[in-house]
Amino acid sequence: MAKYLFEANYVGEGIKGLMREGGTKRRDALVDALKSVGGSLECFYYAFGDTDVLGVFDVPDPAGAAALSLMINSTGSVNVRLKPLLTVEDIDEAAKKTPSYRAPGQ
Incomplete structure (x- = not known):
């Protein structure tokens, strides 16, 4: 299994949906989406500032x-x-x- 850090921001109707449904239901929706591709959620956090939600799956x-x-x-x-x-x-x-690589201009 490969691990990914995710960062997300709610936009437009997504913000209204979060406010209506709450954080738990949005986390549950991600868990279901991950299951559909054979994945699992390790952690999920809400934040404020530049990022609304982040975690690892x-x-x-x-x-x-x-x-x-x-x-x-x-x-x-x-x-x-x-x-x-x-x-x-x-x-x-x-x-x-030791990959081969030539820097620009060399």
Whole structure:
């Protein structure tokens, strides 16, 4: 399973829906959406400032994460952003690789 950090903002009708339904029902809706792509919710928090809601979830593959993001964003009620999370072991493996790259202008 791959872990993703999500950050989201409610917009337009999404704000009204949150106020009408409450936070628990919106979290439950995300849990159901994650189940539909074989995923699960690790944590879910509301905040204020630049981000309305954030948390971490697991999904089996990047396609499932992308499908979920596309579906949620397509509603126009929520703007969600996903960030894949890497373990320290993932970074250890990355540090062992030596990709070839030429910097611009060199």
